[in-house]
Amino acid sequence: MVLAYGIMSVANWARHRKYEILETMQSIESSTHRRGLRLSNVVLLVVVIAFIVAVIFAANQNDIIGWMVVAVAGGWLILSLVSLMMVSRGARAVHKTARDFNSNIAAATAGGTVVDATDPMRDTKVDHSLKIVEVQKRVITEELARGIDQADFEMIDRALDTIEMTAHNARDMINPNRHNTSKPDADNGSNTITGDVIN
Numbered sequence: 001m002v003l004a005y006g007i008m009s010v011a012n013w014a015r016h017r018k019y020e021i022l023e024t025m026q027s028i029e030s031s032t033h034r035r036g037l038r039l040s041n042v043v044l045l046v047v048v049i050a051f052i053v054a055v056i057f058a059a060n061q062n063d064i065i066g067w068m069v070v071a072v073a074g075g076w077l078i079l080s081l082v083s084l085m086m087v088s089r090g091a092r093a094v095h096k097t098a099r100d101f102n103s104n105i106a107a108a109t110a111g112g113t114v115v116d117a118t119d120p121m122r123d124t125k126v127d128h129s130l131k132i133v134e135v136q137k138r139v140i141t142e143e144l145a146r147g148i149d150q151a152d153f154e155m156i157d158r159a160l161d162t163i164e165m166t167a168h169n170a171r172d173m174i175n176p177n178r179h180n181t182s183k184p185d186a187d188n189g190s191n192t193i194t195g196d197v198i199n
Helices: 002-026 031-061 064-109 120-145 153-174
Strands: none
Touching: 031 064, 120 153
């Protein structure tokens, strides 16, 4: 009779286990999580004791029903072990996902922009922009080499405009959200740039 009551309590535990799992998943960082794991360990201990008692009663009475009770108790033991392992693994996965999500949110709000280093299309576009800047620099150098009297200042102005537009587009490719930041690029390069020179 005690064994049947133990098996019934394990069945009730299994029905209510899904609510404990949800509660455990929602409170991974809190003390409820630790309490849930302790409760799982206690319930697992009860199932192991019920299995041992069932084996002892079945061995003492040596009848078919006793061994059937042992099989049922063993099944519950295996089920509880598997569910405990799955819940623990799931809780660890949720914890890792939450930690990764929090670190991604922190990185996104830190003001920096994460640029994927393996974007071949963007790399090709930036490379093309730099080639345009090199060509326009060569145009300016050639015009200035002619001297002040023969230099085509309209061509120099067009080259400088092209360099400015190309630099603007390249910066947009590298940091597409730079216009949406709280500190906009208001001066568009008209003020003096300050900082350390990196060789």
